[in-house]
Amino acid sequence: MWWPALATTAETSVDDDEVPLATVVRLFLLGSDEPEIRVARAFPSTGVDALVAQGVLTRIDDGMLRATLDIRPHGDETHDFLVVADQDAAMRPGPVARDHVLGIGGASMSLARAIIREPARRALDIGTGCGIQALHLNSHCEEIVATDTNERALALARATARLNGMSWDLRAGSMFEPVKGERFDLIVSNPPFVVGTGNQDYIYRDSGVVGDALCEQLIRELPAHLNPGGTAQILANWIIRDGADWRERVGGWLEGTGLDAWVVQREAADPISYVSLWLSDAGEDDQAAARRGEQWLDWFDDNDIVAIGMGSITVRAPEAGRTGNPTL
Structure with a gap:
């Protein structure tokens, strides 16, 4: 319900002392065109x-x-931030660009709320996007490395950091490529986890990898980059086939890693609901969305996929000298 805000801010006259604030709100929060x-x-x-x-x-x-960017306030119990991102399809109708950078969303906020806020020396944010996770890490981590494959995302994350008086080590590259040989006390990631055919139509959601293989790869590569006793917290989606237990699939990713894990499946979406969610997110016209949706659903059907699990994976590396099987 944004129109009452438009009406209220429109009541300020050009000589009103509240014009600057009203103009900023209309430009960046409400998507209104404004007189120069x-x-x-x-x-x-x-x-x-x-x-x-x-x-x-x-x-x-x-x-x-x-406004060509979305610049909006964000915060938690003790901090106030400004976040720079691209305007979404709800604010500026039409399909988003391939290198579209998401702003504050449900997934990013669910991860931010779940992160264990213990002091850490080195933290890694994989797929930083506009930098929301790095903003929250800044309060309890001495050094933050944030990576993304999308150069535009890194540019907007840099702007977010500067607006908030912060400095992060921003690096371009996929997965752990930018931090080869490095280890961290805390790793967080809201990756492009959307389960699909392997096409990369939109960088923010599509990994370019078939199915849920990206999430599996991310989990399997964690041990090489976690310090002893280190923690990783990842958002993930996973395939559920007819008659299969989702725990077996995710458990298979963890097998042989030596990591202890806590996996939460918050929802299992049927293919139609899942595809509808992501098609609406991109702002495509009805015909384009229908074509893409049909191809997507056919792929689910061909691969005997009856649902997609959505949740989080928290893992911890064993302390130095500890051996044994992981717990799940």
């Missing part, structure tokens, strides 16, 4: 030309300006 005179008043130090040159705003017809 109001925007100039909202950003007297930076100036409109600089914001246009940096790709934050774009000029459209009749002296109006439009």
Whole structure:
């Protein structure tokens, strides 16, 4: 219900002292096009030309300006942040770009709430996106390395860090490639876990790997990058075939790793619900969504997939000198 906010902020006159705040809210939170005179008043130090040159705003017809980024407040019990991301399909109708960078969402927030907030020397955020996890890690981790395959995501994560007075080691690359040979006390990841055919239509959701193989690979490579006693917390999706127990599938990923694990399946979605969720997220037109959805559902059917498990995987590496089988 965003329209009451549009109506309320529209009541400020051009001479009103509240114009700057109302303009910022309308531009970045409500997706409204605004007159340049109001925007100039909202950003007297930076100036409109600089914001246009940096790709934050774009000029459209009749002296109006439009935000090209989503910049919104975010926080927890003790911190207030600003997060820079791309505008989603709900805010700016039409299909999102292939390198679209998600902002604050349900998945990222569920991971942020689940992270164990114990002090850590080195932390790794795989698939950082706009940097939400790194923001929260900053309060209890001495050093943060954040990676992504999407160069645009790294650019927006860098902007998020600077707006909040933080500095992270941002690196480009897939999975553990950017941190080869390095170990961490805490690893977190909200990866592109969407189960599908292996096409990479949208970087933020599609791994380019068939099925749930990316999540399996991520779990299997964790032992080489966790310090003894270190923890990893991952969001994941997994395939559930007819008559199969999801615990056996995820347990197979952990077999031989030596890691203790706590796996929570919060939901098992049927293929139609799952595909519908991700098609609506991308903002494609009805015909394109129908074609993609049909191909996706055919793939599920061909592979005897009756549901997709959605949840989190928390693992801990054994302390130095400890041996034995992992617990699940």
